[in-house]
Amino acid sequence: MPADMQATAANDLISPDRREEVLAAAAECFMRRGYEATSMDDVADALGATKGRVYHHFRSKPELFFEVFRRAIFILIREAGVHETGPGHAADRLRRMARAHILCMMETQAFQRNLTLGVDLYRFGETSEEHKATLEDLMNLRRGYEDAFRRTFAAGAADGSMKALDPSLAMRTLLGAINWVAVWYSPRAGETRAHREKLAEEIVAQVLGGYLA
Amino acid sequence: MPADMQATAANDLISPDRREEVLAAAAECFMRRGYEATSMDDVADALGATKGRVYHHFRSKPELFFEVFRRAIFILIREAGVHETGPGHAADRLRRMARAHILCMMETQAFQRNLTLGVDLYRFGETSEEHKATLEDLMNLRRGYEDAFRRTFAAGAADGSMKALDPSLAMRTLLGAINWVAVWYSPRAGETRAHREKLAEEIVAQVLGGYLA
DNA sequence: ACGCGAACATACTCGGCAGTATGTCCTCGC
DNA sequence: GCGAGGACATACTGCCGAGTATGTTCGCGT
Incomplete structure (x- = not known):
């Protein structure tokens, strides 16, 4: 199961600044639920990823x-x-x-x-x-x-x-x-x-x- | 101009609508920190009280x-x-x-x-x-x-x-x-x-x- | 003077979330 | 073709906060 996820993730994206995607997803989440109500997991979910990815690009919420x-x-x-x-x-x-x-x-x-x-x-x-x-x-x-x-x-x-x-x-x-x-x-x-x-x-x-x- | 000012409770000193105080404190807290960021304890603190008082007047956040x-x-x-x-x-x-x-x-x-x-x-x-x-x-x-x-x-x-x-x-x-x-x-x-x-x-x-x- | 309920306070539970520690894969330089 | 590091995933911990259960006090009607 983890192998599948990584395979698909690696497949469909060449390299359009992955950090930027996280930022955009965060903006969307913050807008919808507000800052405090948004969990880091929410942001990750919006990306089809996990917290690991978010924390890799940004140190904290x-x-x-x-x-x-x-x-x-x-x-x-x-x-x-x-x-x-x-x-x-x-x-x-x-x-x-x-x-x-x-x-x-x-x-x-x-x-x-x-x-x-x-x-x-x-x-x-x-x-x-x-x-x-x-x-x-x-x-x-x-x-x-x-x-x-x-x-x-x-x-x-x-x-x-x-x-x-x-x-x-x-x-x-x-x-x-x-x-x-x-x-x-x-x-x-x-x-x-x-x-x-x-x-x-x-x-x-x-x-x-x-x-x- | 229907000033139906009947003498309602000459002095509200006895009960200055305690519920109203809670409401005002909540409004203040929600404004300052936002809805999610505000805890029920915050509202209580703003009143110099505890959660008990807040939950007595309002069923939930x-x-x-x-x-x-x-x-x-x-x-x-x-x-x-x-x-x-x-x-x-x-x-x-x-x-x-x-x-x-x-x-x-x-x-x-x-x-x-x-x-x-x-x-x-x-x-x-x-x-x-x-x-x-x-x-x-x-x-x-x-x-x-x-x-x-x-x-x-x-x-x-x-x-x-x-x-x-x-x-x-x-x-x-x-x-x-x-x-x-x-x-x-x-x-x-x-x-x-x-x-x-x-x-x-x-x-x-x-x-x-x-x-x- | 007694019981009763309103108006709180106190002391808990329990789930969720930020942050961390560690593992895994893939790529790239050499 | 190999070691290193980037780019994540997984598996935890610890705390904080909503909600609840249970006192406690005080005024009021009778």
Whole structure:
């Protein structure tokens, strides 16, 4: 029986970064059941494997979660954050950022949901001193990403393309509206990228209206 | 304005509803550490008591959580939902609803945060059949509350006070923005009700802009 | 002044989960 | 073709937490 399992496992996979698979499975599990409710065995089961595999790639459960968290921010920065420096008025740049952000919420939902969970862990969490430090790093990454929105709101007030609002508050209401997408969005069968882009456009249109000049 | 204020128990000093204290402590704990991470002993500790007290008032941990959830919705319906039937254009009514909703997020944060948690439990939860039924009830309550916003968006399109948008999507983006308040808001020392009302007004002003005609 | 039940506290059980220790197979460099 | 290490699986341990069983105290009606 063990020989069978290993034979099949070794057969169908060439080498698509096995560690990445564990990370994705963990993200999915954390999203579905929450961090604490997810056992390492759950993650392993989702992979058709055992704890051995998970612990081979990640030292502990918190560290596994931190990696999911870090990945979530990196995706956001790469996909949406980059649009901060781009052509056009601040309003245009903000529109592109929001659009990309929403698409991330839909397409990497499992990772993005855990980003919210991590914030709670930070605000109230009772973690060891060592973990507190890395958690602090992660929160700084997140804060940096949020700052991109803050700065763009300020730039919008400066170049006249947007109303002069409190940039921090505007950032929060905007991110609230588009972060919430990850909460209610649930992919439909046979959905294409085009569908998602259209939905993202609609959301952006509704949400951005309140900030434009 | 039916102020049926009959003299109910002139002094509640004798029994200040001990059950309510347990409920509030549970809400606080669930918010801070999450549902699974919170032990019944944690709730008891927060009260300076033991498990015995908690289990005396609530049969199990899920049922305790369900009560927190139910309370959260009732508060929202009572404070914000009632403004659906009120004077003025749909835009005016929506404004009052949003304003009250935001104030709930700030003033009953512990309960409201758990409302979000409950949705996840519903979407992915692996609960017993019995709990699934009561959870279904709670989700219907929540859906009913959301419908009030949906209907008001539709009414706004009808009476011309608001843009003609997809009411469901508009409801989601709006509720996202204002639900998010419970995520980032953290009460400051010496803060008064007036401060909160002012903040709520600012948020409403920003957020509603995109929907108005 | 007595019994009774509400409102807890105390002392257990028992299953589940993080983490570990060890074994096994397969690959790759040499 | 062989030793070493990477990539897992298997088999444990120890603890923590939900739930229970059983006191204990106090107020209340009679």
